[in-house]
Amino acid sequence: MNYDERLQHVSVLGAAGKMGSGILLLTAVEMADLSLKPENKGKAFVLNAIDLSDEGLAGLMDYLRAQVLKIAEKKAVWLRSVYADRDHLIENYHIIDQYINDVMRIVRPTTAMEVAYKSSLVFEAVSENKDLKVKLLKQIDQNNPHKTWFFTNTSSVPIHFIEDEAGLKGRVLGFHFYNPPAVQKLVELIVTANTLPEASAFAGNYAKALGKVVVPSNDFAGFIGNGHFMRDALHGIHEALDLAGDRPLTEAIYMMNKISQDFLVRPMGIFQLIDYVGVDVVQFIMKVMNPHLADEDLHSDLLDNMMEQGIIGGQHSSGAQKDGFLKYEKGVPTAVYDVEKKTYVDISQFAASCDEALGKLPESFVPWKNAVKIKDKDTHFGPYFASFKGMDSLGAKLALRYGKRSDAIGRKLVADKVANNEQDVNTVMLTGFFHAYGPINNYFND
Amino acid sequence: MTAGYNTISMGTGRKEFNPKKVRPGIEHYIKEAGQGVVNQIGGAEKIDESVVGNFMAARFNNQAHLGGFVGTIDPALEFKPSLSVEGACGSGGLSLISGIRSVLAETADVVLAIGVEVQNTVKAIYGADVLAGAGWYANRKKGHAYFFPGQFSDRAGVYYEKYGYDYARKGMARWFVNAMENARLDSTAQEHHNNVADLEGLYHKMKPNGASFVDHLNVLDCSKVSDGASGIAIVSEEGLKRIGVDKKDAVEIVGFAQLTRNITQDPPDMVELTTIKKAAAAALKSAGITIDQVGTVETHDCFSIAGVLAVEALGLAAPGKGAEYVAEGKTARNGVMPMNTTGGLIGWGHPTGGTGVHQAVTIWQQLTGKAGSAQIQLSAERPYGLTINMGGDDVTVVAIVYKRG
Ligand SMILES: NC(=O)c1ccc[n+]([C@@H]2O[C@H](COP(=O)([O-])OP(=O)(O)OC[C@H]3O[C@@H](n4cnc5c(N)ncnc54)[C@H](O)[C@@H]3O)[C@@H](O)[C@H]2O)c1
Numbered sequence: 001m002n003y004d005e006r007l008q009h010v011s012v013l014g015a016a017g018k019m020g021s022g023i024l025l026l027t028a029v030e031m032a033d034l035s036l037k038p039e040n041k042g043k044a045f046v047l048n049a050i051d052l053s054d055e056g057l058a059g060l061m062d063y064l065r066a067q068v069l070k071i072a073e074k075k076a077v078w079l080r081s082v083y084a085d086r087d088h089l090i091e092n093y094h095i096i097d098q099y100i101n102d103v104m105r106i107v108r109p110t111t112a113m114e115v116a117y118k119s120s121l122v123f124e125a126v127s128e129n130k131d132l133k134v135k136l137l138k139q140i141d142q143n144n145p146h147k148t149w150f151f152t153n154t155s156s157v158p159i160h161f162i163e164d165e166a167g168l169k170g171r172v173l174g175f176h177f178y179n180p181p182a183v184q185k186l187v188e189l190i191v192t193a194n195t196l197p198e199a200s201a202f203a204g205n206y207a208k209a210l211g212k213v214v215v216p217s218n219d220f221a222g223f224i225g226n227g228h229f230m231r232d233a234l235h236g237i238h239e240a241l242d243l244a245g246d247r248p249l250t251e252a253i254y255m256m257n258k259i260s261q262d263f264l265v266r267p268m269g270i271f272q273l274i275d276y277v278g279v280d281v282v283q284f285i286m287k288v289m290n291p292h293l294a295d296e297d298l299h300s301d302l303l304d305n306m307m308e309q310g311i312i313g314g315q316h317s318s319g320a321q322k323d324g325f326l327k328y329e330k331g332v333p334t335a336v337y338d339v340e341k342k343t344y345v346d347i348s349q350f351a352a353s354c355d356e357a358l359g360k361l362p363e364s365f366v367p368w369k370n371a372v373k374i375k376d377k378d379t380h381f382g383p384y385f386a387s388f389k390g391m392d393s394l395g396a397k398l399a400l401r402y403g404k405r406s407d408a409i410g411r412k413l414v415a416d417k418v419a420n421n422e423q424d425v426n427t428v429m430l431t432g433f434f435h436a437y438g439p440i441n442n443y444f445n446d
Numbered sequence: 447m448t449a450g451y452n453t454i455s456m457g458t459g460r461k462e463f464n465p466k467k468v469r470p471g472i473e474h475y476i477k478e479a480g481q482g483v484v485n486q487i488g489g490a491e492k493i494d495e496s497v498v499g500n501f502m503a504a505r506f507n508n509q510a511h512l513g514g515f516v517g518t519i520d521p522a523l524e525f526k527p528s529l530s531v532e533g534a535c536g537s538g539g540l541s542l543i544s545g546i547r548s549v550l551a552e553t554a555d556v557v558l559a560i561g562v563e564v565q566n567t568v569k570a571i572y573g574a575d576v577l578a579g580a581g582w583y584a585n586r587k588k589g590h591a592y593f594f595p596g597q598f599s600d601r602a603g604v605y606y607e608k609y610g611y612d613y614a615r616k617g618m619a620r621w622f623v624n625a626m627e628n629a630r631l632d633s634t635a636q637e638h639h640n641n642v643a644d645l646e647g648l649y650h651k652m653k654p655n656g657a658s659f660v661d662h663l664n665v666l667d668c669s670k671v672s673d674g675a676s677g678i679a680i681v682s683e684e685g686l687k688r689i690g691v692d693k694k695d696a697v698e699i700v701g702f703a704q705l706t707r708n709i710t711q712d713p714p715d716m717v718e719l720t721t722i723k724k725a726a727a728a729a730l731k732s733a734g735i736t737i738d739q740v741g742t743v744e745t746h747d748c749f750s751i752a753g754v755l756a757v758e759a760l761g762l763a764a765p766g767k768g769a770e771y772v773a774e775g776k777t778a779r780n781g782v783m784p785m786n787t788t789g790g791l792i793g794w795g796h797p798t799g800g801t802g803v804h805q806a807v808t809i810w811q812q813l814t815g816k817a818g819s820a821q822i823q824l825s826a827e828r829p830y831g832l833t834i835n836m837g838g839d840d841v842t843v844v845a846i847v848y849k850r851g
Contacts, residue, residue, distance in 0.1 A: 073571050076591040077658060090587045091575040 004034050011116035014126035015049035016056025022181030032103040049109045057109040072099040117143045125153040138166040149199050151175035156288040158219050160192040170194040178432045186432035187212040188223050220418040221292040224428045231409045236270035250336040250345045263399035265371050267434045275313030275324030279306045359393025371436040385443035403444035410440040448696035450807030451482025455636040455674040455795025472507045472564040479675035480519030487689035490520030494554035495527035499541030499561040500799035505576045534580035536837025538802025539844025543704045545680035555685035561803030562675035580838035582709050597839045598749040599660035604716040609766045617769025618750040619649040622666050624778050629789030631820035636670050636795035667750040669791035676803035693851040697813045701733025701847035709841050721843045723759040729845035741828035744805035746836035747790045784822050802835035813850045
C-alpha cells in the first residue's frame with residue numbers, strides 16, 4: 001500500500017475536540033490534494049470524522065469550511081493550475097468554491113465508530129484516558145480486516161502500553177501534534193520497539209507533506225515537550241511557594257511569572273502557560289506520567305487545590321483565555337488568584353513593590369517578541385544571562401536558578417534517553433513552545 | 447482646471463486602516479471629494495454638470511448608477527446633468543475628458559469631475575477577479591489568479607529577457623523607492639506613514655516568487671489596493687469668473703488625447719506601451735509642444751514595470767533604456783523629469799476609477815504651487831505638466847497636457 005492508498009480511507013477519533021479538529025482539517029486538505037492528482041482521478045477518498053458529540057461535529061463542519069476557505073485563498077495560484085482543465089471554473093472564487101467542495105466531500109461526520117472498520121489509517125485524539133484509548137483502538141482493530149495503522153495523539157501515555165493492551169503489535173505510533181495542530185509546526189514522533197518501519201516512514205512523509213518539523217522522541221511518559229514543561233512548571237510552583245515564606249503567595253506567583261517571562265525572555269510566564277494549557281490538563285498529565293517515573297514525584301498540591309476550587313484556566317471556544325492562576329483582560333493578566341481567600345487580587349496593588357524586590361533587568365534586555373528573531377542566539381543570550389551573575393538582586397538569583405533548572409531538565413531528558421540528543425530537546429522547546437533559545441545551553445553555568 | 451481635492455487613499459500602509467473594521471462606503475468618498483471641490487468654488491450652484499469616473503463599484507460595492515449620488519454632495523446639484531463613465535482604471539481620465547469636451551462644446555462652463563473606487567470590500571484574491579474585468583473575459587480562464595499582476599509580470603519577464611534581469615530590477619527598485627519617498631511627503635498618500643529605512647534593500651530582498659504570487663514581480667512592484675476619491679473642477683474662462691478663481695490658481699488644458707486599443711487582441715509588443723506612446727504623442731501634438739517642454743509627469747504606474755515602460759513610451763529614453771533612466775534618478779523629484787511626485791499608484795495609492803482625477807489634482811497642485819511638502823520647483827522654460835491614465839493592459843489611455851494658468 002503506497003502513500004496515496006494509505007490515505008484513501010482514514011478515520012479521526014475525537015474529531016470534534018481541540019486536537020482532533022485540527023488533525024481532521026490537515027488530513028482532509030492533504031487527502032483532497034491527493035484526490036486531485038490526475039492519477040487518482042475517479043478514486044474515492046474517505047475521511048471519517050468520529051466523535052461522541054453531535055453538537056461538536058456540527059461545530060467541526062463550520063470550523064472546517066471556514067479554515068478550508070482560508071487555505072484555498074492562500075493557494076489560489078496553485079489551484080488555478082490544478083483546475084486548468086475545468087472550463088467552467090474561471091474566476092478565483094469559482095476555483096476556491098470548488099476546492100472547498102472537493103475537501104468537504106471527503107469528510108463524513110459521524111458518531112458511529114463502526115465506519116472506522118474500513119479505514120487503513122486511524123488518528124486517535126479522544127480525551128486523555130488510557131483505558132478509553134485502548135478500548136476504542138482494540139474494538140476497531142478487532143473488526144477491521146485491513147491491519148490498520150493507529151496514530152495516537154496522547155500527550156503522556158507511553159505508546160507501548162497502548163500497543164500491548166490493545167494488541168496492536170507494531171501498528172501503533174505516537175504522532176504528537178501541538179495545539180493548535182493547524183498552526184503549530186512541531187510534531188513529536190514516538191515509535192515503540194515493535195513499530196513497523198514502513199509505518200514510521202509513512203508518518204515522516206505525512207508530517208513533511210503537512211509542512212511539520214518532526215522530532216523523534218522515545219517512548220517515555222510525557223515525551224520531550226511535556227517532559228520538559230511539567231518539570232519546568234513544578235520548578236516555578238516550588239519557587240513561588242518558597243518565596244511565599246516572606247510574602248503572600250499571590251505576590252510570589254506574580255514574581256515567578258515575571259521571572260519566567262521577562263527575565264528568562266519567554267513568550268509567557270510559567271503561570272500564564274499553565275493557565276493556557278489548563279490547570280486540569282497539567283494536573284492530569286502529571287498524574288499519568290508520575291507512575292512511570294522512578295526517581296521523582298511529579299505532583300503539586302497547589303494544582304490539586306486550584307482544581308478543587310474549580311479555577312482551571314483553559315480557553316473559551318472563542319479562543320479567549322479563561323481565568324486560572326491569573327485573571328485576564330483581553331489576554332493580559334490583571335490579577336492573581338488567592339487560594340486562601342478564594343478571590344483575585346489586583347496586580348496593580350503589589351506590582352511596584354514586587355518589581356522593586358526583584359530588581360532591574362540587565363541593560364541588554366531584549367523582549368521576547370524581538371529576541372525570537374535574533375539569529376545568533378549565543379552572542380545575545382550568553383552575555384545577557386552572564387550579566388545576571390554580577391547582579392546581587394533577588395530577580396537575578398531566581399532567574400539564574402530557573403535557567404539552570406531548565407537546562408538540567410533538558411539534559412536529563414537526554415540522559416534518560418527520552419530524547420536522542422540535546423538538539424532535539426532544544427528544537428521541541430523552540431518550535432513547540434516558541435522559546436527564543438534552547439533550554440540546553442551554556443548561559444547559566446558558573 | 448482648478449479646485450482639486452483628494453480624500454485619503456485608504457488601505458494597507460495607512461495606520462488607521464483596519465481591515466476588520468467597518469469602513470466608509472463609496473457614498474462617503476463621492477461626497478467628500480465633491481464637497482472638497484465645491485468648497486473651493488463658492489458653492490454647488492456654480493456647477494453646470496457632473497461626471498463620476500468609476501470602474502467596478504458594481505462588483506466591489508454592489509452599486510451601479512453612480513451619477514445618482516452627485517445629489518448627495520449638495521442639493522444644488524440635483525436635477526442637473528450628472529453621469530458616470532467607465533474605462534477600467536482609465537475611468538478617472540475619462541471623467542476629465544468628458545468634462546473637457548462639454549466645456550469645449552460650450553454646453554457647460556463649470557463641470558465637476560470625480561473619480562472614485564472603494565476596493566477594500568473584498569480580499570485581494572477576489573479583488574483580482576473584479577479587476578480582471580479590465581481585460582477580456584474570454585482570457586480570464588488562462589490568466590493568472592492575480593490577473594493583472596500576471597499580465598504585467600509577463601511584460602516584465604520579456605523585458606528581463608531582452609535587456610537583463612539585474613539591469614531591469616535596478617530601475618524598478620528605484621521606481622519603488624521614489625514612490626515611497628514621494629508618498630511620505632503627501633499626508634493623503636497611502637504610504638504616507640511608510641518609514642522603512644532601507645527601501646532598496648527591502649525591494650531586492652523580496653525576490654519574485656511564482657509559487658505564491660507572480661513569476662516576475664514582487665508585491666512592492668505593485669500599486670496598492672485603495673479606497674479613495676479625487677475631484678476637480680473643469681471650467682471655461684467664463685466659468686473661472688463665475689467661481690471667482692484667479693487664473694494663477696488654475697491650470698490650462700492645452701492638449702489631450704484619448705485612444706483605445708482592441709481589447710480582444712494581445713499587445714502588439716510586450717515591451718512597449720503602444721497606446722500610451724500614441725496617446726502621449728497625440729496629446730503633445732494637440733498642445734503644440736514636445737516632451738522637452740514638459741516639467742513634470744504623472745504616469746500610470748500600476749506596476750513598476752509600467753513606470754519604466756512609460757518612460758520609454760514618452761520618448762524620454764530609447765527602448766530598453768527606461769530602466770537606466772529611472773535608476774539614474776532622472777524621474778526622482780529632483781531629477782530632470784520628476785514623475786509621480788506624490789507617490790503615484792504605488793505610493794499614493796490606486797483607487798482604480800479615481801486615479802485619473804488624482805493625477806490631474808497632483809499636476810494642478812504642482813503647477814500652482816499648492817503641493818505643500820511635496821512641492822517641486824518647475825523652471826519657466828518647462829511650464830507644462832502631463833498625465834497618462836491607463837485602463838487595462840494599455841487598452842484605454844487618456845493623456846492630458848496642462849499649463850500654468
Ligand atoms: N490540548 C492540547 O494542548 C494537546 C496537545 C497535544 C496532545 N493532546 C492530546 O490530544 C488528545 C485530545 O485532547 P484535546 O485537548 O483535543 O481534548 P478535547 O477534550 O478537546 O477533545 C476530545 C474529543 O474526544 C471526544 N471523545 C471522547 N470520548 C470519545 C469516544 N468514546 N469516541 C469518540 N470521541 C470521543 C470528545 O467528544 C472530544 O470532542 C489527548 O490525548 C491529549 O492529551 C492535547
